[in-house]
Amino acid sequence: MSPDNLVEITGLNISFSExxxxxxxxxxxxxxxxxxxxxxxxxxxxTLVKAVLGLLSxxxxxxxxxxxxxxxxxxxxxxxxxxxPLTVERFLKTAxxxxxxxxxxALESVRAENLLKQSVHSLSGGEMQRVMLxxxxxxxxxxxxxxxxxxxxxxxGQVELYSLIASIRDKYNCSVLMISHDLxxxxxxxxxxxxxxxxxxxxxxxxxxxxDPSYMELFGVPGAENLALYSHHHNHQHNEHGDIVPLSQSExxxxxxxxxxxxx
Amino acid sequence: MPEFLLLALLGGIGVALVxxxxxxxxxxxxxxxxxxTLAHSALLGIAVGVLFDINFNLxxxxxxxILALILVSLQRQRLVATDTLLGIMAHSSLSLGLxxxxxxxxxRVDLMEYLFGDLLAITPNxxxxxxxxGAIVLLLIWRLWNPLLAVTINEELAxxxxxxxxxxxxxxxxxxxxxxxxxxxxxxxxLITSLLIIPAASARRLASSPEQMAVIASLLGxxxxxxxxxxxxxxxxxxxxxxxxxxLVQFLVLYSLPLxxxx
Numbered sequence: 189m190s191p192d193n194l195v196e197i198t199g200l201n202i203s204f205s206e207x208x209x210x211x212x213x214x215x216x217x218x219x220x221x222x223x224x225x226x227x228x229x230x231x232x233x234x235t236l237v238k239a240v241l242g243l244l245s246x247x248x249x250x251x252x253x254x255x256x257x258x259x260x261x262x263x264x265x266x267x268x269x270x271x272x273p274l275t276v277e278r279f280l281k282t283a284x285x286x287x288x289x290x291x292x293x294a295l296e297s298v299r300a301e302n303l304l305k306q307s308v309h310s311l312s313g314g315e316m317q318r319v320m321l322x323x324x325x326x327x328x329x330x331x332x333x334x335x336x337x338x339x340x341x342x343x344x345g346q347v348e349l350y351s352l353i354a355s356i357r358d359k360y361n362c363s364v365l366m367i368s369h370d371l372x373x374x375x376x377x378x379x380x381x382x383x384x385x386x387x388x389x390x391x392x393x394x395x396x397x398x399x400d401p402s403y404m405e406l407f408g409v410p411g412a413e414n415l416a417l418y419s420h421h422h423n424h425q426h427n428e429h430g431d432i433v434p435l436s437q438s439e440x441x442x443x444x445x446x447x448x449x450x451x452x
Numbered sequence: 453m454p455e456f457l458l459l460a461l462l463g464g465i466g467v468a469l470v471x472x473x474x475x476x477x478x479x480x481x482x483x484x485x486x487x488x489t490l491a492h493s494a495l496l497g498i499a500v501g502v503l504f505d506i507n508f509n510l511x512x513x514x515x516x517x518i519l520a521l522i523l524v525s526l527q528r529q530r531l532v533a534t535d536t537l538l539g540i541m542a543h544s545s546l547s548l549g550l551x552x553x554x555x556x557x558x559x560r561v562d563l564m565e566y567l568f569g570d571l572l573a574i575t576p577n578x579x580x581x582x583x584x585x586g587a588i589v590l591l592l593i594w595r596l597w598n599p600l601l602a603v604t605i606n607e608e609l610a611x612x613x614x615x616x617x618x619x620x621x622x623x624x625x626x627x628x629x630x631x632x633x634x635x636x637x638x639x640x641x642x643l644i645t646s647l648l649i650i651p652a653a654s655a656r657r658l659a660s661s662p663e664q665m666a667v668i669a670s671l672l673g674x675x676x677x678x679x680x681x682x683x684x685x686x687x688x689x690x691x692x693x694x695x696x697x698x699x700l701v702q703f704l705v706l707y708s709l710p711l712x713x714x715x
Contacts, residue, residue: 241612261612268605271652272480273659273715282602283613307660307715327613 189252193218194331194363195240200249202235209235211387213249217331222357222364224374224394227384228406233367234264236384237335240365260329260362262320264336266308274308276300276319283326294322297359298352313340317349325360332356334366338373346370350377371398371407456572457681460691463574464677466582467635467647472670473593474631475648476655476662477624480604484649485535486523486625489542491632491644493519495549498566502556509581509633516629519545524622546641569640569692571681578637585634589627596623601662639692650699651676657706660714672702 189196195217202210209232217223217240225233238244239251241261268274280291295301298318303311311319317337324332337353338346354377357364368374371381375394382391383403390400397403478487497515501508519541526537553561565573593600602610603620611617628648635644651673652665659665680695 238608241608243608243611259612261609263606263609266606266609269480269482271656272604273656273661273665274605275660275715278661278715279605282598282605307713309713309715333612 189254191254194254194257195365196250196252197240198250198252200236200239200251201247202232202239202244203247209386210239213384213388215382215388215391217363217365219330219363220357220361221379222354222366222377223380223382224371224378225365225367225382225384226369226371226374226407227389231385233384234335237333237365237367241333254330257331258327258329260324260327260332262317262324262332262334262337264339266316266320268308270309276303276306276308276311279308279319280323280326283323284328286326290326291322294325295319297325297356298322314342314345314349317341318352321353321356325356329360329362332360332362332364332366334364336367336369338368338370343373346373350374353377371403456574457685459574459576459579460571460681461677463579463582464571464638464681464695465674466579466586467631467638468651468673468677469670470586470589470631471635471647471673472651472655472668473666474589474627475652475673476666476669477600477604478628478645478648479652479656480662481624483628484645485538485542487628487632487645487648489523489538489545490516490519490625490629491636491641492542493545493549494632494636494641494644495566496545496552497549497633498561499549499552499556502561503552509585512633512636513585513630516632517626520622520625520629524625565640566636567640567642568690569636569638569643571638571691571695572684574637582634582637585630589630592623592627596620600624639695643692643696646696646699647673650696650703654699654703654706657709657711657713673699676702 193216197216198214200210200213201208213236215223225236227233235244239246241259242251242253276295277291280286280294286294291304292301295304298321300315300318300322303315303319308316308319317340321334321337332353334353338349341349350373353364353366356362366374371394375381375398378394380391381394381397383389383397383400383406385406389402389406390397392400478484493515494512497512498508500506500515501511504511523537523541527534531537532540550563553563562570564570599610599615599620602613602615603617607617607621610620631648632644635647639647652669654672655665655668658668676699677695679698679701681691683689683698684691684694
């Protein structure tokens, strides 16, 4: 494999008892790139991610990882039993050997430094996601794998979380592979989008993918309506247009809240 | 103090020490029913021990270990849900044990002793088993503590981070098997799980870290043994069940106190 790539997947097939979940998938993860997997429920996103992690072995095809690859993994949910007394600090200590300063820094980079002494059972969905992210960072990963990081997080929290992930990529200079349901929310923070429905429907730069017919077919109008709804809350201009405007075009306006406020 | 009481005390304390940390894992990982299933199979181990003239402790440990292995492989096949599988194995191994014991007509096996324990009949030889086996179990738990915690938090996460998940799970099952074998003498097959679970559940009220919970569970277990044996000698109640009742009282008291959960 090319020494520049972290992971190279060629012709991957995975099936569970005759049931084909991943069909002929080839993809490459490069250092410092954010790759987002999108696709409907049951499209095989989690299966593909688990194969990248080495938790599932391919039925056929090949997954090559750079020999010294350090992976930080953030699962969808943890399900820690409430009988398990665990503070955020103790939880972070189970990750890897790390100093107090390392733990503090990891929490700071996910903006959760005030949670250190709290019980993991008292955290909100978004807080828990950030703590899990901090734990993954403690391993000083070259590749961060995030299985639906925005799950259980409200929509404003999601926007914040994705921008956080982008800033972590810049700070730690790691590559990111994540699963998301909503392309429009992650667009700004993504270099490569792979639209998966057992096979790869389309892939490329986010704007390219969002205008791809096979993407439209898969996600259709509902996704677009969501976008319009989301935009209503923040920008009246979109309301007047009534058009489907990809988030990236309105990105600068969205970011500029004083501008938004001027219209209210 | 009469010697039998001293032996009973030492035996009970030894078992309580080991049951604390292991019981905590049983609670965290929701393995209570699993523990019960292994315990029920212990009687089969006794029958096999009598039949082939093997040391009872050894026979029971091997029986628990074999059952644990069968369980893991059946679980992978996903033929029926795990709790159904556990129910089938728990009660059929107990029944098989009872049937096998009844067929051994030339040997008298005191069923009550195995079902409910006979703490007051502990011999120095039993103590060697309890403390020898217990020391090995505690040493292993101490060595495997971090991977055991990692696997309890999330198995896939642990695996990605390089923990040999399958081996750690197996190790935990074997440890539970060993503890059941050595605890059988104290509270008997039917009550063993309570000694694992109740002190650990009570300890949850006081603990703010996994380590604390394990240690507090051991201490509460020891107190329950002391109280139970005292009650048993005062009111002439059966020793094993008295220990379990003492543990229950601890649990009820701790859960009715207005304690704030720390972690």
